[in-house]
Amino acid sequence: MRRFADRHVGAVGLGCTGMSRAYAESEPNDRRSVALIREAVDLGVTFLDTGDVYGAGHNETLVGRAVRGIRDLVVVGTRVGLVADPETGRIRCDGTPAYVRGAVEASLRRLETETVDLYYLHRVDPEVPLAETWGAMAELVAEGKVRHLGLSQVTVAQAEEAHRIHPVAAIRSELSLWIRDPLGTDARRGCAGGHRSADGQENGDGRGNVVGWCAAKGAAFVSYAPLGRGNLRVADVVRKVAERHAVTPAQVAIAWTLAQGGHVIPVPGTTRQSHLYENTRAAGVDLSEDDLAELDAAPGCVTGP
Ligand SMILES: NC(=O)c1ccc[n+]([C@@H]2O[C@H](COP(=O)([O-])OP(=O)(O)OC[C@H]3O[C@@H](n4cnc5c(N)ncnc54)[C@H](OP(=O)(O)O)[C@@H]3O)[C@@H](O)[C@H]2O)c1
Structure with missing residues (x-):
């Protein structure tokens, strides 16, 4: 289990967006997708990740x-702040308070709920001060439309700015064996093993050690695309660790993400029952310090993405 705010959730969440064609009209198998989400909940997967832009609300x-x-x-975590042009599919930011207020009503209707548990700002709108957008989102909490606020793909400095206005309950960014930017500079340098530092300093890709910042503030870090967006080209070391534990490389990838901190909640995406079972069971893979050191230190421990 992991904690999100005042709730306990399954350690591995579910990224649902792949069930709609991202950013476009979808041709999904809705009945199968609904059944898969319900099956996930039966398995103890209780942290669901969606967004209003995927499939235009679908x-x-x-x-x-x-x-x-x-x-x-x-x-249920969903997102606001990206808008797809219905004709071209082109995505733009909209962080204006008026847009946020309208968007939450639409999300509540589609989600068939009175309150969104976790409402993320999908991207900071470069044209709108973060304080304005975040302030509008904080009003939604006061109105009971939203329980907690989150940010997506922000810098430590942006997280600090928002946190001064209203607590940041979660930050979601891409984190996986393939993409380690949110851990800071050392971790980015090809598996150099610096990722367990938690100083939250501004470094690395400029966003800083966001994982460490979340730990320090009691926020969750939600790691999306923990499977490298399905690119599981892995080097021998990952296979070796997987063989040692009699699990799959995908499970090692998810377990590695979980090992980055007790506040990290991965949300692997899947549309398949077999993968759902596999991914959920990754929570039971107990990587040793040696396993982690090997995964961290081996040059080229992963290839791609
Ligand atoms: N904030 C953002 O800008 C942003 C951007 C990208 C993604 N996301 C979010 O992050 C979530 C996860 O991202 P993601 O779905 O792109 O990447 P992911 O979780 O890294 O990978 C999903 C892909 O891996 C495959 N897969 C799942 N389990 C597997 C397994 N056990 N073995 C082999 N392949 C497996 C899936 O295919 P099957 O369907 O066949 O299982 C799917 O193609 C999304 O649902 C979305 O909510 C957010």
Whole structure:
């Protein structure tokens, strides 16, 4: 289990957005997707990740249908701040308070709920001061439309700025064996093993040690794309660790993400029952310090993405 705010959630969450075609009209198998989400909840996967931009709201509608009758069992996280042009599909930011206020009403309707558990700002709008957008989101908490606020792909400095206005309950960024930027400079330098430092300093890709910042502030770090977006080209060391534990490389990848801190919640995406089972069971893979050191230190321990 992991903690999110005042809730306990399954250690491995579920990224639902792949069930709608990202950023575009989708041709999904909705019935199968709804069944998969419900099966996930049966397996103890209670941290669901969606967003209003995926399939132009379709993904939230799916999640809303899936959690009918079991809404209290799950934490639903969704996002605001990206808008897809209906004709071109082109994505732009909109962090204006007026947009945020309208968007949350639409998300609540689609999610068939009165309150969103975790409402993320999907991207900081370069045209709108973060304080304005975040202030508008904080009003939604005061109005009871949203329980907690989160940020996505921000710098430590942006997280600090937002946190001074209203607590940041979670930050979601890409973190995996393949992409280690949120851990800071040392970790980015090809598996150099610096990722367990928690100083939250501004370094690395300029975003800083966001994982460490979250730990220090009691926020969750939600790692999206923990499977490298499905690119599981892995080097021998990953296979060796997987063989040692009699698990799959995907499970090692998720277990590695979980090992980055007790506040880290990976949200692997899947549309398949077999992968759902596999990913959920990764929470039981107990990587040793030696395993982690090997994964961290081996040059080229991963290839790609
Ligand atoms: N904030 C952002 O800007 C942003 C950007 C990208 C993604 N995301 C979020 O992050 C979530 C996860 O990202 P993601 O889905 O792109 O990447 P991911 O979780 O790293 O990878 C998902 C891909 O891996 C495959 N997969 C899942 N389990 C597997 C397993 N056990 N073995 C082999 N392949 C497996 C899936 O295919 P199958 O369907 O066949 O299982 C899918 O193609 C998304 O749902 C989305 O919410 C956010």
